[in-house]
Amino acid sequence: MTDFNGVVPAIAKALVKRGYTELTPVQKSMLDPTLAASDALVSAQTGSGKTVAFGLALAPTLLENDDRFGPAAEPLALVIAPTRELALQVKRELEWLYEATGALIVSCVGGMDIRSERRALERGSHIVVGTPGRLCDHIRRNALDISALKAVVLDEADEMLDLGFREDLEFILDSSPDDRRTLMFSATVPAAIAKLAKSYQKNAVRIATAAEEKQHGDIEYRALVVSPSDRENAIINVLRYYEATNAIVFCSTRAAVNHLTARFHNRNFNVVALSGELTQNERSHALQAMRDGRARVCIATDVAARGIDLPGLDLVIHADLPTNPETLLHRSGRTGRAGRKGVSALIVPLNVRRKAERLLDNAGISAAWARPPSAEEVTARDEARLLADPIFEETPSEEARDLVKRLLDAHGAEKLAAAFVNLYRSNQSAPEDLIEVTVQDDRGRKRREHAEGPREPYQKGPRDDFGASVWFSLSVGRKQNAEPRWLIPMLCRNGNLTKRDIGAIKMQPDETYVEISTASADSFLQSIGPNKTMERGIRVTALNGTPDFSKSATSKPYAGKKAFGERREFSDERPKDKFRKEARADGERDERRDTKPWGKKPGKPKFEGKGGGGPKPKFSKKKG
Incomplete structure (x- = not known):
């Protein structure tokens, strides 16, 4: 019999019966004599054998040097798992592990008949496995008495916190005896888990298995x-x-x-x-x-x-x-x-x-x-699987031989083999043709290459050395607020381009012309897909030759305006002050104001002095 040093004899028998020859790192770590009565915070990845690990750790605490449990009464251990599936899986694992000890294990999980669970708890149990919400329900209804607990296990503690079970966990831990052992198992140990461990564990031993240091080696x-x-x-x-x-x-x-x-x-x-x-x-x-x-x-x-x-x-x-x-x-x-x-x-x-x-x-x-x-x-992998199929190694039965002979006589070997291949492929989904992309990260490499050499001086407008190119039209223009600052990154992302592959960009009212190097044009079309559509539903159309940029020049609403930075010439007749103090004579018109439609409103009546029939001043001196 394989020797499992430090394992309770009844548990060791179960391991041998199950076919175990060696324990995983996390299972070995739980057999450390210094951990026999201590709390533990264990970080181990999913699938590393955590259930058997805490089963090994609980056995000395629950059995206390006995080979079998006594009569079932109040539970001695409580195992909390985040989901119904995981809780039932833990129950199944513990049942075979503790089979020789006579342990009675009860599950309390959401989605199951709560009345049946209550009856099972009334009959007594040694270990209870459940989800946080259902366990809280039983405790609040006095159906689950946890006053005799010797140990509590939190399996996948980080997942339980992610799913919002913090309050339920705190309620269960607060309701359990202070002298219990608390074992926490978690794939990761974020700040929330560390805080929970600090609040509810006493001098916990921190265990990080080799599997954690070597992330998923298999x-x-x-x-x-x-x-x-x-x-x-x-x-x-x-x-x-x-x-x-x-x-x-x-x-x-x-x-x-x-x-x-x-x-x-x-x-x-x-x-x-x-x-x-x-x-x-x-x-x-x-x-x-x-x-x-x-x-x-x-x-x-x-x-x-x-x-x-x-x-x-x-x-x-x-x-x-x-x-x-x-x-x-x-x-x-x-x-x-x-x-x-x-x-x-x-x-x-x-x-x-x-x-x-x-x-x-x-x-x-x-x-x-x-x-x-x-x-x-x-397709090549399918053919290799078909040729290596063990069905060809099987000896045909007497009934099959007669049918095979009749098929060969009726259709011949080649036609029969073709029918077999077609039947084999008919149950499989046909593979898809994929757009070929570059796996090498050219963008980062080109940036590094350009960063090593001297920076080129900034050149405004099209580059003279751009070389052969192809023009494309994008279905977005000035009216849709198109700007090179977001068009260029979009072209690079969707078309597998670099900035060096993009030449001139000509904005039009309803479309944008983009110049792309000839060497990158084909891969650009392949990358954007057969629908020729990029993000935001922008359609891409390849053009024959250079587009005519003069078509929309006459329709620009700002064509008559002067370029930015060009100095205006002002007439000497322009008034120097914004508000002229001198009064205008009757019938005098301000030609500058008349040139604007909003300047044709009638002016206010002017104050002509005493006896002029005009309005009185706003503040007049009171007589008498």
């Missing part, structure tokens, strides 16, 4: 650069290329999940969706379809996928980039578990490459930058 990270219009097609090709047993595609919104689910259904993928708008029953059916093989692709949001465990998950695709490094690690941690290899593929449109680079750098991950699999590569 996961191959790939950053796949695509044209913005090819994002969904790239996902299809990635799914087809790897043909993983189970794959999960992460989106940032429910709307994106629904859109991709409908698109992939139409493309003959067996797909299910997980988003916040599903009921608990719908979630359970979707996950069961993934487990029993009826579905192979799960499209989910980050929140909806919290805590789920899918066996044989070999591929994670980030359809939308994660918002932070922690989310990237949580998503990718769904694959590469228990020694299995996995792939985490980030779909990186050209216009968000900088964001993807920062994300990977902050997460401490080195990814391989490449293009998505092309249609030819997917």
